[in-house]
Amino acid sequence: VEMTVRDALNAALDEEMAADEKVYLLGEEVGQYNGAYKVSKGLLDKFGPKRVIDTPITESGICGLAVGSAFAGLKPVCEFMTWNFAMQAIDQIVNSAAKTHYMSGGNVDCPITFRGPNGAAAGVAAQHSQCFAAWYGSVPGLKVVSPWNSEDAKGLLKAAIRDPNPVVVLENELMYGVSFPMSEASLSKDFVVEIGKAKIEKEGTDVTIVAHSRSVGFALEAAYLLEKEGICSAEVINLRSIRPLDTETIIKSVKKTNRLVTVEGGWPQYGVGSEICAQIMESEAFDHLDAPVVRVTGADVPTPYAQNLEAFAFPDTEVIARVVKRTLNKQIGASN
């Protein structure tokens, strides 16, 4: 069976709302409009206006309201039309949702899911094309997931809704319409993907490529290309979770391949790749590295509009393949 990422997310919402009366969805255009990106299609008809709530354009308000309802015992799924707009509400996510359980000494829970499309879209310029993984990934009290394919999307969203902590789900608009095969298990309403566990999408022996979200697809393409050309056997890790970060899986892989390249669509400075580099430096994997770790990232520039300029801003298969080849030729301590 194949399913689009959009339908997988829809199924996750449908199943979790059917399973628990306390789960409800709110956001701009989630109801009558069926969702700006149609992720919530059909849910209003099925669950009614009490549980699928069209809100005004009022991000900090709806986010605060959703957090309050989580404090008071509901399990809201708060959709942001895109994560760019959640900047209006980031205070509620960081200062209210993430910290109140701690500040109250465990007296107040916040079982909430924040979700929406993240990262670069196509031709929408700088305010609508950016990745927030590093922003939310830095905050203790939050869990952050970043699905790539349909199974990730369904399993991680379901896990997020069931988790009694605040969880940020970073979807990707450009992946919504992409179809992926779904395993028998993933079609079940009991299917969840454990938060905090990365997935090895392709095994390999010569270099490890770690990626999340849409970049996983490019990393896989690059790996197969390099294998076909007889250049190397690359292992590709799909992070799935940003926080907690599955360093164990990365370290294990690096100990096997001795080389590491990270790939993400976010900006380079203080990013997910930077964090992985730091964690590898601080771990026993460092002694297993034969070459310095390299980050492939979005460029350190606001996303431009023109197609050629935009294309220059984000990693693709060609860039990843180029960097992997370069890494294979590097040696720690060598002067080349």
Next chain:
Amino acid sequence: RIPPESFQTFKCEAPSLDVKVKKEDLLSMYKSMVAMRRMEMAADGLYKAKLIRGFCHLCTGQEAVGVGMEAALSEHDKVITAYRSHGFTYMRGGTISSILGELLGRKTGISGGKGGSMHMFTSNFFGGNGIVGAQVPIGAGIAFTQKYLGNKAATFIFYGDGAANQGQVFEAFNMAKLWNLPAVFVCENNKYGMGTSASRSSANTAYYTRGDYIPGIKVNGMDVLAVNQAVSYAKDWTVSAEKGPLVLEMETYRYSGHSMSDPGITYRSREEIQDVRAANDPVSGLKECLLENKVVSEDEIKSMDKSARARVDKAMEEAKASPQPDIEEFWTHVYKKGYEVPFLRGREPEEFHRYR
């Protein structure tokens, strides 16, 4: 009967001026007000003795608001406020010892010493938010939950005259009216947002009218009976009559500075503070009412005052006797127990905590 100037209204009728209140309720209000003031005086002393760290916002002068409100609420009603939260915590079931313990950063503090002055919670009180205005949409969400679950109860959402200009407040007004939520927005107008007087911050200082499409009542927030009457009215309005949200403006006054680091006299005069204390103090006001109506004798008042002082002194000793939190508590409650991340890092790689 309370004076007609107790209320001013906007798009609604005024609450009745005829107050019927039982003797024991009056006494209970008086005891609470005296205890609250004593507790804040104790906090003031502990802060000056350098035993309380960081922030400490006292509600001295504003006691009638929390006490008058509580007398009209049930345990099912919910309350949320901003950073001036000690008094509300006490009224909503927090013990004086646990509140002072929290201020002292002790193990027996109401949040285990992890929240401090601005972050105290009980089962029907949601803090305690240090971000001015952020509590307002959260409060709307608590009211939303009451409606969602079909609970016949209201949420009282407090904010100050300073916070009244935050955009989130108006976002919450809009949603509360749109969805007919059982939310009562209570502007505690103590005349100054930190050091900025209402007239220097607000184009319209009639805060009870600022809900626009939400009716409002301005209340003499220095009179515990007026507060009680207005809160009862608001509860009937939003719960029994299901008329949606209401705005209450409690006109009150804080004697202390904004926080402990503010002497409170650069933006207002000592005379102003003295005048309010002399003419309009909420505790003295209730005391006079009790004596005039021969509810109690001078001796009984003295005995209640003495007993409040003894209670607070005892609670303070209990709080001081508590040790600091166990260092293991550093790592608890970052995530819900049983659903933690595998481990969290400390200051360096070899300082960490593993959950599983």
